[in-house]
Amino acid sequence: MNFTQRSHKLWLIGLLLVGLFAISRLFAGSSAMLTMWPALEVLHAPVQWWQSVDLWFIERQKLQQQYLTLEKKAQDQAAVIQEVNSLREENRQLRNILEISNIIGYRWHAAKVRGRSPEPMSQRLILQVPDVSKDDVIVSSEGLVGVIDTISSNHATVRTIFDASLAVPVTIPGTQLAALSRGQGDSLSINFIPLEIAPRKGQVFYTSGAGGLFPAGIAVAVITDVQPIPGQLFAEVSAKPIAHWQRDSWLAVASQLHSIQTFTTP
Amino acid sequence: MIIVTVIPLLALLGISLNMAFSTAMSQPDWALALLLASLLAHRNNWLWVLPCALIHDLILYWSFGTIALMMAIIPLAMIYLDHHLGAGLPQRIVLMLAAILTLPALGWDMQAALLTLCLCVPVWHLLTRQYARQAA
Numbered sequence: 001m002n003f004t005q006r007s008h009k010l011w012l013i014g015l016l017l018v019g020l021f022a023i024s025r026l027f028a029g030s031s032a033m034l035t036m037w038p039a040l041e042v043l044h045a046p047v048q049w050w051q052s053v054d055l056w057f058i059e060r061q062k063l064q065q066q067y068l069t070l071e072k073k074a075q076d077q078a079a080v081i082q083e084v085n086s087l088r089e090e091n092r093q094l095r096n097i098l099e100i101s102n103i104i105g106y107r108w109h110a111a112k113v114r115g116r117s118p119e120p121m122s123q124r125l126i127l128q129v130p131d132v133s134k135d136d137v138i139v140s141s142e143g144l145v146g147v148i149d150t151i152s153s154n155h156a157t158v159r160t161i162f163d164a165s166l167a168v169p170v171t172i173p174g175t176q177l178a179a180l181s182r183g184q185g186d187s188l189s190i191n192f193i194p195l196e197i198a199p200r201k202g203q204v205f206y207t208s209g210a211g212g213l214f215p216a217g218i219a220v221a222v223i224t225d226v227q228p229i230p231g232q233l234f235a236e237v238s239a240k241p242i243a244h245w246q247r248d249s250w251l252a253v254a255s256q257l258h259s260i261q262t263f264t265t266p
Numbered sequence: 267m268i269i270v271t272v273i274p275l276l277a278l279l280g281i282s283l284n285m286a287f288s289t290a291m292s293q294p295d296w297a298l299a300l301l302l303a304s305l306l307a308h309r310n311n312w313l314w315v316l317p318c319a320l321i322h323d324l325i326l327y328w329s330f331g332t333i334a335l336m337m338a339i340i341p342l343a344m345i346y347l348d349h350h351l352g353a354g355l356p357q358r359i360v361l362m363l364a365a366i367l368t369l370p371a372l373g374w375d376m377q378a379a380l381l382t383l384c385l386c387v388p389v390w391h392l393l394t395r396q397y398a399r400q401a402a
Contacts, residue, residue: 013342020338023330032324039282115285117326118295119373122288124328186373247289 027165030124030149030157033115037126037155040115106215106254111138113249114155121186122246125158129253132156135213137254143219143242144168144207145251158251161188161220161241169210170220172199178208181220181239188221190237198226198235204242215254219243269311269393273304274318281325294381295369297322298333302365303386305340306358307393312341332372336365362386 058066111129116122125146127138130153138145138158146160159166162183170181170190177199180191190205203223209216221239228235245251280296287293301318304311319334331338340361347357366386369379 017335017338017342020331020335026330028324028328028330030328032321033285033326033328036282036285036325039278040286043282043286115282116288118284118288118293118378120375121373123373126285 030159033117033124033126034150034152034155034157037114037128037152040126044114105257106137107257109253109255111156111251111253113245113251116246119186120246121162123160123162123185125160125245125251127156127158127251127253128154129156130154132253132255136256137214137218139218139252139254140243140245140248141252142244143221144214145241145243145245147213148253160245162186168214168220169208170205171208172203173206173217175199178210179205179237181205184238187224188239188241190221190223190239191234193235193237194233195228195235198228198237199223201226205239269304269396270314273300274314276300277318277322281322284326292375292377292381294378294383294385295333295374296385298365298369299382299385300389301337302340302362303389303393305337306362306386306390308397309341309344312337327372333365333368336368340365362390 109129109131111127111132113125114128115126117124125138127148132148132151134148134151136148138147144161146158146163146166148156149159150157160183161168161181162185164183164185166183168181170179171177175197177193177197179193182189182191193199201223205220205223207214207216207218207220219242221241223237223239225238226235227237277297277300280300283296284293297318301315301322305315316334316337319337320331323329323332323334343361344358348354351357362383366379366383369382370376
């Protein structure tokens with residue numbers, strides 16, 4: 001009798017563990033993370049208050065010193081702006097050469113990063129941004145970051161390109177290559193690259209625009225490793241993202257102009 | 267009763283801290299440290315620790331049970347080990363280390379795991395003392 005009871009208990013514990021393991025494999029979505037934004041606002045508030053108060057109490061001498069420093073910075077920046085203008089012109093010419101069309105059909109706006117998941121690669125983000133819709137594209141100054149997953153009033157969560165559920169159609173400009181970039185947690189895997197036209201380590205993949213979700217011409221990933229698999233048609237290509245959004249305070253959101261559906265509170 | 271209310275609230279605050287200042291400084295997994303300490307101090311706490319661990323996973327990992335799975339195994343292992351070896355500290359320390367070592371596997375850096383350990387141990391000690399006082 002005792003033995004049967006113990007055996008039942010063991011079965012129950014086993015079933016519980018198997019059930020929990022099955023549940024752990026389920027993808028639950030980002031709504032829970034989004035509900036945390038009021039707490040994040042509260043935690044950020046003292047930092048913002050401190051910065052505001054600090055501005056009020058800066059001494060005169062310090063202000064003068066800051067003025068001189070800023071004046072020098074402004075002069076330096078004027079030189080940088082000149083350089084940027086010449087680089088922009090050069091970039092325009094290069095774009096023409098590469099026949100990359102300018103990104104049109106999208107409305108661009110800035111979004112403040114409010115929170116992020118704690119692992120070093122920050123695989124999930126919370127943005128403070130109004131008037132966006134699901135699947136809007138998030139871009140940093142360097143390259144593609146991800147897409148908007150869930151939205152609420154003024155806040156949204158972002159699925160970054162590290163997410164395995166996100167596949168980005170990519171290409172290398174000037175080639176016939178059409179591949180898919182998939183998230184691997186802390187790296188990217190580029191699928192469907194035929195062995196004979198496999199790119200080299202260090203080459204950069206750009207969005208191809210296929211599928212219509214991502215605008216074409218945004219830098220996505222730089223190749224870190226190319227391995228031929230014996231007996232396989234496609235090479236195994238690993239890459240890392242071009243964008244470093246782990247420390248960016250601001251990101252850009254690209255909303256498609258023909259399908260802007262903004263969130264409205266009832 | 268106070269522990270049941272305070273620890274989940276502190277854990278929720280910890281989750282928010284993790285998200286708000288994740289890049290500004292290296293932080294422990296506050297919620298994991300508190301929940302693990304509660305579980306090690308009193309294994310019957312699994313009743314509220316497990317739902318809290320599920321919420322932790324839901325918010326930080328968008329999945330239902332990453333840390334929660336480990337949290338579910340710990341009380342079962344405690345019952346088994348206490349039955350076979352007698353109630354003791356070494357097996358609990360091993361379980362604590364096993365739970366904290368899941369952090370590097372989830373992408374956290376080693377420093378964060380060590381900080382979690384440093385937070386878990388004193389909280390565990392405090393809670394154990396609290397339970398002992400209640401029992402006396």
